[in-house]
Amino acid sequence: MTYAVTVDICIPEGTPEMDPLQRAGAVALIESGFDSVEGIDGPDGMEVDLLDTIVAVYPGGALLKVFVDAEALEFAEDAVREVVAELLERSELLADWKVERCEVELHPELAQESLAGADGPDVPPDDPSARKARHTEPSAVAEEGEYDARAKAEEVRAQMLVLADELRSFSPVMFGVPEGLEDEDGEDCGFAVSPEDAQLAAGALVYATDVLVDELFDDVHTLEEEETTVGECEGALWHLEDLPERYALQYGVRFARRFLVTVISMTTRFTNGSFDQLSCIAEELALRLLLRQASANLELFGLLDEGVSAALDAFADNVYEDMDHEWLYDGSMDGIDEDAVGSALGVAPMGFGAWFTPFNKGRYVHPSAADEPDAALGAPPT
Structure with missing residues (x-):
């Protein structure tokens, strides 16, 4: 395999x-x-x-x-x-x-294929999650051989709280913590987001960055192996199939590589303290995937409570300048990405060919993802 x-x-x-x-x-x-x-x-x-x-x-x-x-x-x-x-x-x-x-x-659909690969007295357990836990994190397996979900959740929570310090471009205020309460313990914040909830949300974004980049590498390789587009791919994909479906046939290998570079560039600016604004539509879509991955990780370990969810919502509200890109997911708004239609509604160009184009001269797009003259964006490999 x-x-x-x-x-x-x-x-x-x-x-x-x-x-x-x-x-x-x-x-x-x-x-x-x-x-x-x-x-x-x-x-x-x-x-x-x-x-x-x-x-x-x-x-x-x-x-x-x-x-x-x-x-x-x-x-x-x-x-x-x-x-x-x-x-x-x-x-x-x-x-x-x-x-x-x-x-x-392993992707869930492929995990079972690895189970028959080893035999003998030390054969791994049949359940993929238990197999992975046994191999990489034996301390998280209970003596009875059952996975200790509560201990794992506490371990992940502690890890996320430490990772929060790496999100250097954003203060707790960006996550909804009222100014003046950033350094308080947050036990009595009323309806406001507490500093600890903001810290956990920030750490979840850093934790999700690792997962997102990792799995996008897999998506790129899958498309390369099949020499196809997302719309025609028969293999399992992690994230690329969650981009606007109307363009699935244009998400080829070249597009996938550019999108991966965009995710890395954006999250690098998040963590090195240089982030100012999202640069292009591709970054808006990348942030959408990152937020979804962060929420999924938190929910998986039972950490997505009301306060942390509110912190992530506040972060999205503060980082996004608008939510026009969401129309790309709305079938009833088909055509909004066309220049004439978008202009009539006061929406910036959202056509596929403009996804990696900076919103203005002050925005940064990584050279490996930037537009090339006369390039066939997202065309299937030949």
Whole structure:
């Protein structure tokens, strides 16, 4: 079975963040390292085939997607961890980098396919979530072998509260906390959002960023493998099929890559403190997916109470300049994205060809996602 293994590698602690030139060099070193790999030996001599890699470097490290063919999830993860560690060790400039995470995240529709891959006395449990918990988080499994949902929820909540500090572009006020109460304990805020609810909402957005980017990598690879568009894709997709359905046949590989870059660019500005305003329609749609992912994660662990929900709503209200992009999801508003119709209603152009066009000269769109003259946006690969 083919597995997409996600690997986070980070620069040494205390090292200055990489500038654009250093990041370009890191990409070249990592990609050339993978190019030199002829094969991977898994545990106990098990053969693991390296199929493809995607490398995304950010100032503090790199996020890798390594696609391998292996008999079981565990073999895929162990083999990829070993080969990445070896690549770093062989490169003088990357030798001090650390592997922070190496794991497979299975789509629910595909998870069951991995269960028959291993056998013997230590065969993993049949339930996919329990299997994953056992492999990556054994401390969260109760002695009876049942997953301790309450302990996991507390663990995730604590993690989100810590992650909140990474959302540097937004103060608690952006989440609905009244000015002057940002540093209070928030126990008596009346109907206002408490600082703790705002902190949990902020952390949930950072937590969701990791999930969203990770799964969009999978979506890009799925489209590449099938050489098709979202509208014709037979494989399981995480997020791209949740963009406005009217354009599904135009969401090809090139579009998917541009959208992934847009998500990374937007969330990087969220976390490095440089965010000012959303830059284009693609970013408005990206934020919609991010907010939905954050809510889904919170709900999954029983953390989406009224206060946190209100904090996320306040954040959306403060970041979005308007909600015109929602009309792209409304079938009754078909045609609103046409320039003439939109102009008549006082709506900025929302046609597919304008999704990556900056709203004005002061907005930032990543060069890898920006419009190209005469480009066939979103066309299926040939």
